[in-house]
Amino acid sequence: MSLDFGVYVHIPFCASKCDYCAFATWTDREHLVDAYLDALTTDIGRAVAAGMAPASTVFVGGGTPTLAPSAALADVIRSIPVQPGAEVTVECNPDDVTVDLLADYRAGGVNRVSLGVQSMSAHVLSALGRTHDIANVERSVAAINEVGMPSFNLDIIYGASGETVDDWRDTVSAALALRPPHVSAYGLTVEAGTPLASDPDRHPDDDDQADKYELVDDALVAAGLANYEVSNWARPGHESRHNFLYWRQQDYRGFGCAAHSHRSGRRWWNVRTPDRYIDLVAAGGDVEASSETLDADTRRFEGLQLLLRTRDGIPADSFSPETLAVLDGHLRPHDDDPHRVVLTRSGRLMANEISMRLT
């Protein structure tokens, strides 16, 4: 059996910058898109020639991958060697999705799309600094169904300024009406350096976030989507294998500017700007900007923190007996292994605090 190995491809272009976003993306470099896709193909080709293993999962994210010409992006994806049955996902902006775009992706081997819905309420989208039209979400899902895309995810966010619990309920209901096999629901987080960070009046409230988490969990579970990581729910068989690869500390290789890679405890990341990435690839230079190697203790601790957030859970003896007693109600035995513990829902609401108590 082949080992799990992931490939991430970063597309660093966006039509406009969302208010809360700290990702490495640019809104003024569309003139670089073609050169950037060429650089990706060259960089991937060099890695393949150097013996890169076939991927079990591929994830094309950003940024906004759907801003790139779809046939050219499909060519980049096709240049990545994959194992039989690999999961190949592209993040899509609902404004850009058409049947033709998805048909190009399908021809490139894409079998899953992740749709950045965020909210189904116009005033909440505007508070998030997002531009897309809600009707485009419905059109996108119709296109996904029309091309027979085997799986898709809807990404939604709660906690924007001015979002009421009723707004959030409407977003969740409208998302569920589209019958998604997978939903990611994230609480809005305040990232340093964003416009949101400099406006404390609009920062999310913890109690409000907790109410909205419980609301979305109830609704998704009732609709047959099981929670398998704090912020992710899926119908059986539609869990994101690429995400699990990160959570299980497996190896992955990132292509493109600002992309991160990991192999056996060594992590490295590429130069931050698309300009620099294109120039370095053209010159045959090394695109790695910097790296770190985790010592065994740090790696073990990080591994437990990540797995604790998933339905895999962690060995019960990762906590002291005293801590286990204090956390009663926030942890429960794993269904298949009494020596492991998993978070209950109240535990998922405190996942960060609980992970600080690992021994």
Ligand code: SF4
């Ligand atoms: S579309 Fe996504 S990547 Fe681009 S600015 Fe908005 S949140 Fe960030």
